[in-house]
Amino acid sequence: MDPAAPPSFAARADDLQQSAIRSVTRRVNEVDGINLGQGVCDLPTPEPIKARAHQALREDASIYSHYAGIEPLRRAILKKEQAHNEVPAPSPEDVVVGVGSTGVFVSAAFTLLEDGDEVILFEPFYGYHRNILELTGATIRYVPLGGPESMFDRAAMEAAVTENTKAVVVNTPANPSGKVWTREELSTLVDLLHDHDLVAITDEIYEYMLYDGTEHVSLASLPDAYERTITLSGFSKAYNVTGWRLGYGVAPAPIAEKMGLMNDLLYICAPRPLQHAALAAFEDLDDEYVAQLQADYAERRTLMCETLEAIGFDVPWPDGAYYVLAGFDELSDTRAGFADDAAACDTLLQEAHIGTVTGGSFYRRPADGKRQLRFCFAKEMPVLRQACDQLRDAFAD
Structure with a gap:
């Protein structure tokens, strides 16, 4: 050698x-x-978030947190998802804080998918979604979606679904296209989730960036959708902390528990001082x-x-x-x-x-x-x- x-x-x-x-x-x-x-x-x-970070450091909030995040932050996320997104999550046990929304996506993907599974990904797609899905060993089935003026085509997705399809990834508002899924499109998708026994992973990190009166709808807020949906979001984009790597997922407790354990295996926990700082997004910043x-x-x-x-x-x-x-x-x-x-x-x-x-x-x-x-x-x-x-x-x- x-x-x-x-x-x-x-x-x-x-x-x-x-x-x-x-x-x-x-x-x-x-x-x-x-x-x-x-x-x-x-x-x-925002200054309130920076001030909370300084406070957390001064108070030596520096040891590992619970693998799913500190309790006050998970409760604040739960309250926000219930009130703002109308997601019917019942408990902080349904919330996982992770290393950016991408890190939580990794935890979700590795919790759900393995060799032999298939997953639907819409084009144009965010490259990290595609690359992470490939690491799971699952086969990606691509479905064209298009840009802001395009509409979700039920027939195109049904043509891509097989008996091995397990999940679908939805990014709304979407990177790179700027498309925002409508309530009607998401309702059609819920029907497909039930028809084909699928789980949806929704990346909603851009949920606050909306224009011309466009409405953001969380898939998990629709009737009969929560039990089949993992909702991802985070702090990076809305609060200008992309390098802090703080995101979260909301899902039914049995799924969230496994995601939290996967998060523990991959990352241990999100940075603890920054978790305390993120509380300011809910407590010190308003509408x-x-x-x-x-x-x-x-x-x-x-x-x-x-x-x-x-x-x-x-x-x-x-x-x-x-x-x-x-x-x-x-x-x-x-x-x-x-x-x-x-x-x-x-x-x-x-x-x-x-x-x-x-x-x-x-x-x-x-x-x-x-x-x-x-x-x-x-x-x-x-x-x-x-x-x-x-x-x-x-x-x-």
């Missing part, structure tokens, strides 16, 4: 590589550009905070979408979240550097010093997104204005 040779890897690690979403950050830094690619949400953290957040993001959405339209992109304005998945068919016909998504990403980086994410990153067949780029507008307004000015200077006629 060659002592210099690397060890063999487990099959699950062989194909792992840095995601396009994260790799763009490195490339933007190389040109001292502005990153509209990764959804880092680099807005300031005015959310209203202001929505108004601020609406202003950013308008600036981003109008800029992209002005430079020649086809822009489906998102109904939720803080991304735009914009097309550039017209630009590819009229400008050099827009042959496909990889070329367009390079062109924006080199000519405007703006980082984006290739559309192909969100599809099973990357060619399906070859004429799309994803833009994130979760930036401080001066930075976003500068980014839009750079785009206009580089590409506006």
Whole structure:
């Protein structure tokens, strides 16, 4: 054996590589550009949350917590889910706090899925959902969904379901498309859950980012849905703490217990001082905070979408979240550097010093997104204005 040779890897690690979403950050830094690619949400953290974090550190709230999270935080999450989301969770035993909503997604996926199972994933999808599902050994069945104006197609999902299908993943509001599932669409999905004995995992991390009067509906709030639903959300996006890695899941107690034990095995617990800090989101911030957040993001959405339209992109304005998945068919016909998504990403980086994410990153067949780029507008307004000015200077006629 060659002592210099690397060890063999487990099959699950062989194909792992840095995601396009994260790799763009490195490339933007190389040109001292502005990153509209990764959804880092680099807005300031609300002062009450920072103050609670300082208090927790001063009080040495630093030992392991219960693997499902500290009791006060789980009770606060329960109250919020009952009142705001109308989810009929009866007890804190139905709540699991984890290492970001992605970490809780890992716990849910590994609790439910294994080799031989199948899971439905809608396209365009969030890449971490796809990659985590693949690690479970389950087979992914892809169902086209589309963008904000598209509607859930019951027949398309039924065509993908087999006797081995066990779960379906729903992201609403959706990354990258900005689609928000309607109450009617979710009601149709509930029927399918019962017809085919499925469990739904809903990622609702962008639940507060809504535009033009769009309503966010939690699947678990619908009649006969709670017992078949794992609801995921968290603090990263609404409270600008993406690096704190705090998320939560709400599910019937037998499922939540196993998710908590999986969370314990994988992570032990979420960072305890930050769990105490997160209580401020429920105790010190009110509806005015959310209203202001929505108004601020609406202003950013308008600036981003109008800029992209002005430079020649086809822009489906998102109904939720803080991304735009914009097309550039017209630009590819009229400008050099827009042959496909990889070329367009390079062109924006080199000519405007703006980082984006290739559309192909969100599809099973990357060619399906070859004429799309994803833009994130979760930036401080001066930075976003500068980014839009750079785009206009580089590409506006």
